[in-house]
Amino acid sequence: MRTRRRSADPAHRKPEFRISVLVVDHGETVDELLAAALAQPLEVHVCTDAAEALLHVGKLCPDVVLLGPGSGRLDPIEFLNIVRADDPEQPVIVGADAGCSEFTSRASDAGASAVVPRPYRVRELLALINSLAPAPNQVDLRPLALDLGRLRVDGAVPQMWLDGRQIELPPMEFLLLRFFAERPGELVTREEVRGAVWGKGVTIRSNTLNVHIMRLRKRLSDDERNPQWIKVIRGLGYQFRVPPVVDREFAE
Template sequence: MSGSVTEGWESDNTQFHTRHRACVSASTRVPDRLAVLLVEHDSDIARELTDAFVGQPVEVRQCTDPAVALLQVGRTCPDVVLLGPASGRLGAADFLAIIRELDHELPIIVGAGAGAGDLAAQAAELGATAVVRRPYQARELLGLLRSFAPRPDAVELRPMVIDLGRLRVDGAVPQFWLDGRVVALPPQEFVLLRYFAERLGAVLTRAELNRAVWGDKLGVRSNSLTVHIMRLRKRLGDEEHNPKWVKVVRGLGYQFTVPPAADTATGPAGDPTRTVPAQATPSERSPDVHTG
């Protein structure tokens, strides 16, 4: 086991190997990226977390066996260890106890899910840096990981992808995915869509939306917001006279929702693919909600 792992590290040009060389030479660590060792046996949880961190200044390396993870800690000097429940030659608590005997400063975040009260209690007693919920909330976890960087101010996080099921909005590139299809956006429509997506279901006033997209540069009587919402609806495949994505709430503003696929009559940007409309929910039939 150790031979194959050792060979892998010796030919490794990733951030982990950079940190290993820095540790060996006692030089300063690379400050603008994080190397995170994820000790996790659940492949689905590991994949979701790794996918969520794509494009971020964070490199995640997964290890399913805590015994092997001990070797990796010594050889790669990660910035942070993210430790989940584990079984095998060592358990999670055993791993934590051994690391703390050797290194009192290495940040170790323990993930404990529902019913893992024993692990959470053991982690606190054994010197875990923090205990968080598992499955992990990527957005909150990313900020916590950044706080353990040698220079947190040098680690520039990107806005994360907003995942709303059918709709995924990119974190920085002006584009979104609808039912798996990528759609490019002009910059201002992108800002508008992200603002809507971050406030799913909330009723937003025109004044608030104008400020979010244009700041103080837009005149009170400008119809730019109306035009941009109309274009955004078209890209989402919304019906002109009965929109499901961006609704007008009379006297208040706009409300953004993600309708089921059957509620969409046309695909993005006028894709002629048609589906059978679903029955409207009571809230959609309410006389207080109108299209516009």
């Protein structure tokens, strides 16, 4: 059996240890994955035809293959069978549409490393790709930026954009905003917020969370007397929402 691993072949190793992903699929969520990959240490190659993709497997020696249910000269499960016969250890993630239980079952029987639902959830898919990549090439993927329309929060740099205006944030306020922005509309308790931002078991002053939320509200231009971004649900916790833009002239 030929040696596929780029990590074992110095000719294929790169100093930045980028993860090579061969995507055998098409559609909007593939486009979303490509857009997200621009900010990640990934090399993504897309091929919509499974028969042609077999040639790319041999040429590219990808760390991970993402295989969709597409139609073409070669059935996706046949593609998986051929790959498995050549290299039983090749990580292959199979995407299955809702309601396609037969396809899911066939993919599992053929030796898929994981079967995930389509449309893909890009954040979860990136984490799975990172976990399946060979250890020498494994890297820490950068958190994705969160885009909530009026509000955009950077994935790693402590900054946000409010209505297109860039605003720098102190580290703890950035972590607090990321926590809320990842859960729009959800009810979260004070304990959950403290544990996620300051760490579980870490003791902080009783008013520390209140002070940081007050400062974050100011950066969001929120109304302190009637907050719309970060609401207090009395006795339960907090709820984060992105309010619509108010037409000040109309309001007056």
